[in-house]
Amino acid sequence: MWNLWRGTDKSAMSGGVPQGALGLSVIVLLYSFLCLFLGLLLFIVCWRHGAKSTYVSLIAVTAxxxxxxxxxxxxxFATDWVGIKQAQYAAKERNPTNPILVVTGSAQGADxxxxxxxxxxxxxxxxxxxxxxxxxxxxxxxLKPLVKLQSRSTHLETVAKLFAILFPAPLLGIAHAPSISKNAAPYLIxxxxxxxxxxxxxxxLLIxxxxxxxxxKNKFSSIRGSSGNSRQETLRLRRRDKWIIIRFSIAFSIxxxxxxxxVCFEVLQYNANHAAIRATPTTAAELPAILTEIAQFVPGVTPPLxxxxxxxxxxxxxxxxxxxFTCYISRRKSSPSVVSRKDASSLTFERLSSKSNLKVFSPTELKDMRNVDRSRGEQRC
Incomplete structure (x- = not known):
């Protein structure tokens, strides 16, 4: 057995990251929670807006x-850094040229x-x-062929979304077949x-x-103008299309x-695994390498942001x-308005339940009317 942690400090011996890397680890973790919050918030907004299964909501969920x-x-990583590095080093010792280690970065177990x-x-x-x-x-x-295809198949967009969600997992499963995962080229492809x-x-497609x-764009404007839209509406639609293109360009560039x-990370990992120099265990004294490894979590959590x-x-x-947020704040602060809604609801029901109305409405109908009237205020938010 080799002595992996010779010269390490007490924080490393306890299993977690060294003291000097703990601050960066906390910062990256807080940043990750912020990205997660914004991703969930985007999905909630899509849900409230009625866009439950759009590309935007699906991207927000998967991210x-x-x-x-x-x-x-x-x-x-922060709580069991020692065990993680031991497992990674052992995996490289067993099979340093394993193509799977190129993609996973030598992650083992739950990681x-x-x-x-x-x-x-x-x-x-x-x-x-x-x-x-x-x-x-x-x-x-x-394009006319696609227009005809869309007119014949109304679920074409749904099929595309299902394909995007279901296709990657089987593809990665095929890549891990023993006959394929042994060869770097087909596995990486x-x-x-x-x-x-x-x-x-x-x-x-973007270009x-x-x-x-x-x-x-001038032709689009003339078409919109000839269809009865005002000049102001035409300009608004042009600005909207412009910002859609700009936002999409930014999204695709990122x-x-x-x-x-x-891909660059995989290339570097491949070169490192196939280097003539034998892999050496990481020690707590190599703080810059640990900080770099912690910083590598940042790109993976950024897509929701x-x-x-x-x-x-x-x-x-x-x-x-x-x-x-306005509805949430108003629910917390405007309790008098809630009471007034309840009073108005009771007054309305009293009018409905008068003797004259009892001749028209059954007890069940009166109960349903009362429930609908009470829920109107809640449905506003």
Whole structure:
């Protein structure tokens, strides 16, 4: 047995990260909780707005799931750093050229399961963004074959969403078949297929969409004007389309940087695993390497924040968000109004339950009217 922790401090010997890395670990964890909150908030706003199964709400959910898995992995990393590094070192000792270690970064045990939850979520999000870019492209170009296909198949968008959600997991499962996972090239291709294809095709669709929008925006304005819209309404629609394109461009650019970073990390990991120098255990004295490893959690939890900044700040979602918080605050502070609603409800029911109305309404109908009248105030929020 080798002595892994020679020269380590007391904090490392206790199992957690060294004292100097604890502060950064807490900061990254708090940042992760903030991203998770914004991702869930975006989904709640979509739900309240009636957009329960749109691309935006699905992206918010999958990004939040990845964020939860990352938070669990961060807590485990901070509390059992010694055990994690021992398991990683043992895995590299057993099979240093294993292609799986290239993708997972030598994660073992529970961390390995949490990693694959995150990686699958990244693949799902990349496909969702790809199909969303495809719908934006079709909305701009109006290709006749696709228009006919959409008219014949009303559930085409639903099929695309289900494909984006269900396809990555079986693909990653096939990649882990013993005959494939032993070879680096096919394994890495299958693991990164969704990310790379989404990046390439989405990039082409983005360029074509931008080209169409820039060259034909005057034509769009004339079409809208001829359909009866006022000049002010035409300008408003042009501004809306412009901001949709800008937001989508930002979202896709960030996604592209994120996916390129994943591929670059795998390349570096592959070179490190195949280096002639034998892997050496990490000690608590190597603080810069530990800080770098902690900082690597930041990109994985950032997608919910990006999704909220891109979609959650639009006029529609922003108004819904303000309405949601306004209703919550009013419920807490405006108790007199609640009482007045109850009084008005009782007065209304008294009028309905007068002798003259008893001849028209049955007792069951009167009870239903009372319940509906009392719930009107609650439905406003």
């Amino acid at each position: 939040s799931v990845a964020c939860v898995a990352s938070i669990a992995q961060q807590i485990h 390995l399961g949490l990693f694959w939850i995150q990686f699958t979520s990244y693949n799902i999000n990349s496909l969702l963004v790809l199909f969303w870019s495809g719908s934006l492209f079709q909305g701009t170009w109006k 299958l693991c990164n297929a969704s990310l790379v294809i989404s990046l390439l095709i989405g990039g082409v 074509l969409t931008l080209y169409k929008f820039v060259t034909l 996604l592209g940087v994120f996916e390129i970073a994943i 990006i999704a909220f900044l891109i979609w959650g700040t639009t006029d529609t979602y922003w108004q819904e968000l303000k309405s949601m």
